[in-house]
Amino acid sequence: MAEKVAETVARNGIALHPKYYGAKLEAGMKLPGDTRLFRDIKLCEVPQWIMKRNFTPLGMWFWVKRLKWGWQSKYLHVRAPKGHYYAQLAVCLTIGFYLSEYIDGGIKNERHRKYH
């Protein structure tokens, strides 16, 4: 299992193409202070990593943009794409819609039991 992981990571483990990962998507973009992969950060360093994030509006806009480009370049902008992108999109939209209904909608009133 570990060899398969290593092979897949070596071949295609990083979201953007290796030539463009960590590069600025636009000219005026500022990358956050810590650009390691989230999987490489230890749990004790997570608060430190969160503080280094760019919490300005423009920074969060670029954060969303990087997420979107990373996800799409891994599953959609490939040579022979299949349905994985749309399946993940459907799952994410389902979860998002259910969450919005739960937080601010009438789902809580449709519970079958009052006490759990």
Next chain:
Amino acid sequence: MLSRILFKAGRPVSSCVRVAARMSSSTPSTLQVVDKNYPARVQDWENFKMPGAPYEGMGPLPPVPDFDENLVRHYVIPEYWFDFLYPRTGATGMYTLMAGFSAMLVSKEFFVYTPDAWYAATLLLTVAGLNKVAGKDIRNLFDNMRTDELKALDQVKSDQMEHIKQTVDEIKLEQWRSGSTEMINDALKNNLAMMLETEYLNRQATVVEAVKRKLDYQVEVQKVDSQLAHGHMVKWIEEKVMNTITPASQKTTLAACIAQLNAMPAK
């Protein structure tokens, strides 16, 4: 591009497999199928020089990466999550986690069982079943439609090339039949040499004539000058002489001439 090499008439598949084998020795079989359907890719893109490039670094962008299906399990869960839990919980760790998590959600009724949930579940099962039964066939259908269009376009080009080649061959055959190419070339060469010689001589004659005209002009000018001078001198002398001749002097001169004539013996 590679597609034109690969889809020449009569060589559809075997050359694609050869190209795929040349690409990398460890290409898995799924990617060989992909290479058959998406053949137009420059392999050595870092060293490829664009023909007629205006500047040096204008190379092709890196090619779009291949998609590896082993990254994702059941279309939605990344493989990395399974491998993250493998050291502690084994191969079924993620499944157990998901089962327990969904059990918690249902039992605490964070996830409420509604008719919508039933519809979503049936939709998911239907789509999964369809994919399992007919997914590959549908995909192959669309891929074949696409490659048929590419093949047709390449066929147009190769047909035109062959037509042109045939025309060239026909022309050459006709020339050979009349046997005239060599003779024509020789005649043209001789004609050309003769024409050059003639032109050269003509121009030489023109130059000579021009120079001669200029020199004749100078000669004529000198002649006219001398004539004018001579005439002027004669006139002047005559005038002077006429001025010195008076009737008295005429008489004396005439008497002297008569005396001389009388004096000469009859010879």
